[in-house]
Amino acid sequence: MAFKDDYNFKDLENExxxxxxEYLEEAVNADPDVCRCEDCVLDMAAYALNHSLPSYRVSLLGKLYAQAKDNDDAYIKKIKKAVTDAVKKIKANPSHS
Ligand SMILES: [Zn+2]
Incomplete structure (x- = not known):
């Protein structure tokens, strides 16, 4: 059995x-000019995630850690910046063909 089959890595969640x-929804709703097609929205999410520090947790233990992150202003600010940059980038250069 492979290591990946021995453990349930699907219980890992990137907070x-x-x-x-959540912030991408706000940003897209606030900007009527940004494309809402599947390709563009998923690319915005991918871009923002690639420019944000991941915060993995085991989903069973989730609650407390999640609440701690909710109150981490520096962390939230960086994510909002990554989302804003993602919207700008895809708006200027849409992902759909
Ligand atoms: Zn599009």
């Missing part, structure tokens, strides 16, 4: 993903 999706 940053939750924040990125």
């Amino acid at each position: 940053t993903e939750r924040f990125v999706i």
